[in-house]
Amino acid sequence: MAKTPQFLKPRLRLFLSADIIGSTALKQTPRDALSASTVEWFPVLQGFYLETQRAFLGGWIRSLPEDTKERQLHWGPDPEFWKVIGDEILFTKELTDSHQLMNVLACWINAIDAARESIRKVDRRLDIKCTAWTAGFPLMNKEVALPRNFNIADAPVTDYFKEGGRLLNERYAKKANDAKIAVDYIGPSIDIGFRLCQFASARKFILSVGVAYILSQSNRKASDVRVTRFRYDGASVLKGVFGGIHYPIFWIDLAKPGDLALLEDKLTKPIECTSDDVHKYCDKFFDDASPYTFKPFIISQTENDLKEKPDNYEKDIENIKKNYGLEIIGDKASEKAAEAETPPQGTHAVAQTPALKASAATEETPLAISAINFAELFNEIRKVTKERASPSATKKVSDCGENTTPEGKDEKDENRDKD
Structure with missing residues (x-):
C-alpha cells in the first residue's frame, strides 16, 4: 500500500x-x-x-x-x-x-x-x-490552497485537483505554516x-x-x-x-x-x-443522521476515546490516493511533450500501457511517482477519448458484447430513465 x-x-x-x-x-x-x-x-x-x-x-x-x-x-x-x-x-x-x-x-x-x-x-x-x-x-x-504570490509567467494550471494537492503537500511537508501558501476551509x-x-x-x-x-x-x-x-x-x-x-x-x-x-x-x-x-x-x-455525517474521530498516539473511523473511510482515502497516483500526478514537461506529439497509430487498451504497469508496481508516495511515462499515458487517453466520440463508437460497443435496444439505447440507460 x-x-x-x-x-x-x-x-x-x-x-x-x-x-x-x-x-x-x-x-x-x-x-x-x-x-x-x-x-x-x-x-x-x-x-x-x-x-x-x-x-x-x-x-x-x-x-x-x-x-x-x-x-x-x-x-x-x-x-x-x-x-x-x-x-x-x-x-x-x-x-x-x-x-x-x-x-x-x-x-x-x-x-x-x-x-x-x-x-x-x-x-x-x-x-x-x-x-x-x-x-x-x-x-x-476540504482544504483549499492558493499561492500568495501570483506569477503571470507561470504556465496555466491544467488540473486543479492535482495543483491543490501539490500545494497542500508542500505546506504540510515543511511542518509549519508556509507564508507563501494561503489555506482556506470549505x-x-x-x-x-x-x-x-x-x-x-x-x-x-x-x-x-x-x-x-x-x-x-x-x-x-x-x-x-x-x-x-x-x-x-x-x-x-x-x-x-x-x-x-x-x-x-x-x-x-x-x-x-x-x-x-x-x-x-x-x-x-x-x-x-x-x-x-x-x-x-x-x-x-x-x-x-449517518447518511449525512459521522462521529468525530482523532488518529494520534495519545487519543484513546475518539478512535472509531466510519465505514469505508480507509477505502475512500485509498481511492483518492489512486486518483492522485494514476490520473493527475505528472509534471508540466511531460504534459507539454504529450501536447506536442502526434498520437501514434494503432489500437491499444489503456490498461495495458507501460505507464499504468509502472504505476502499479511502484510503492512510492503518489505525489512522488516518477516512473510513469506520462507522455505515453496522455496520448493513449486522448486517443481512446477520440475513438469513443467517433460515429462508429456505437457499433464498437455492440461488437464488444453490450446489450442494446433496437433503437440503439443501452438497457442500463433505460433502467436509469425508469428510476
Missing part, C-alpha cells in the same frame, strides 16, 4: 467564531452627526480584531504547561487565526487529542471576556457572540458552523453537535466551570443541512454571577443538561 501524503491524513479541526453585536447600528451613523466627540466605527472594529487575537493567542501561550508530555496531550498544536469576515473574526485549531477541547474552550471564553470588556468601554451597546464547531478533513471537508461542516452562528447571543455560546459530543465525554476537571454548563434550546431545521433533519442547538452559558440573566433563571428555573444526557443524545443523533 502506498504511503499516504500528509495532506490526506485524517485531521479534526475546531473552529471558533466571535462576532460583534450592535456593529451594524454603530456603522450607520449619519454623516452630519460625526464630530470630534463621536466615536468612528472603524477603530472599534480594528480594536476588536486585535484585542481578541491578543487575548486568545496570548492567553493560550501563557497557559501552556512546562511539561512536554502534558502539553502534547492536553494542549497540542497552537490555535491559528483563520480570517475576518465583516464584523466576525475566526480561529481554528487542530485537535490531536479529545482532552484538548476543554482547555481551548476555557482559553477562548477568557479571551472573549477580555475583548467584551474592551469594546464596551467604547460603547455600552456593543457585545460579542460566539460559536464553535468541528470539521473533519480530508473527506467530508465543506458541509463549515456551512453548518456558519448556520449555527444565527442562534448565538452574548449569553449563549453555541456549540455544534460534534463539539457537544466531544466535550460531554471528557471527565477532566475544567479550568473554567462555564465550559461544562450545558444548555439545550431544542432542535431546528438549518437551511440546506442534512436534508431537513432537525439539528440540535446546544450552548454554553457565558453569564457571570450577578448578571440579570442568572437572576432571571431563579424565577424561570431552567434545567441544566448533564454531560451524560448530552453525550447520549449526540451519540444517537449521529446514528440517525
Whole structure:
C-alpha cells in the first residue's frame, strides 16, 4: 500500500467564531452627526480584531504547561487565526487529542471576556457572540490552497485537483505554516458552523453537535466551570443541512454571577443538561443522521476515546490516493511533450500501457511517482477519448458484447430513465 501524503491524513479541526453585536447600528451613523466627540466605527472594529487575537493567542501561550508530555496531550498544536469576515473574526485549531477541547474552550471564553470588556468601554451597546464547531478533513471537508504570490509567467494550471494537492503537500511537508501558501476551509461542516452562528447571543455560546459530543465525554476537571454548563434550546431545521433533519442547538452559558440573566433563571428555573444526557443524545443523533455525517474521530498516539473511523473511510482515502497516483500526478514537461506529439497509430487498451504497469508496481508516495511515462499515458487517453466520440463508437460497443435496444439505447440507460 502506498504511503499516504500528509495532506490526506485524517485531521479534526475546531473552529471558533466571535462576532460583534450592535456593529451594524454603530456603522450607520449619519454623516452630519460625526464630530470630534463621536466615536468612528472603524477603530472599534480594528480594536476588536486585535484585542481578541491578543487575548486568545496570548492567553493560550501563557497557559501552556512546562511539561512536554502534558502539553502534547492536553494542549497540542497552537490555535491559528483563520480570517475576518465583516464584523466576525475566526480561529481554528487542530485537535490531536479529545482532552484538548476543554482547555481551548476555557482559553477562548477568557479571551472573549477580555475583548467584551474592551469594546464596551467604547460603547455600552456593543457585545460579542460566539460559536464553535468541528470539521473533519480530508473527506467530508476540504482544504483549499492558493499561492500568495501570483506569477503571470507561470504556465496555466491544467488540473486543479492535482495543483491543490501539490500545494497542500508542500505546506504540510515543511511542518509549519508556509507564508507563501494561503489555506482556506470549505465543506458541509463549515456551512453548518456558519448556520449555527444565527442562534448565538452574548449569553449563549453555541456549540455544534460534534463539539457537544466531544466535550460531554471528557471527565477532566475544567479550568473554567462555564465550559461544562450545558444548555439545550431544542432542535431546528438549518437551511440546506442534512436534508431537513432537525439539528440540535446546544450552548454554553457565558453569564457571570450577578448578571440579570442568572437572576432571571431563579424565577424561570431552567434545567441544566448533564454531560451524560448530552453525550447520549449526540451519540444517537449521529446514528440517525449517518447518511449525512459521522462521529468525530482523532488518529494520534495519545487519543484513546475518539478512535472509531466510519465505514469505508480507509477505502475512500485509498481511492483518492489512486486518483492522485494514476490520473493527475505528472509534471508540466511531460504534459507539454504529450501536447506536442502526434498520437501514434494503432489500437491499444489503456490498461495495458507501460505507464499504468509502472504505476502499479511502484510503492512510492503518489505525489512522488516518477516512473510513469506520462507522455505515453496522455496520448493513449486522448486517443481512446477520440475513438469513443467517433460515429462508429456505437457499433464498437455492440461488437464488444453490450446489450442494446433496437433503437440503439443501452438497457442500463433505460433502467436509469425508469428510476
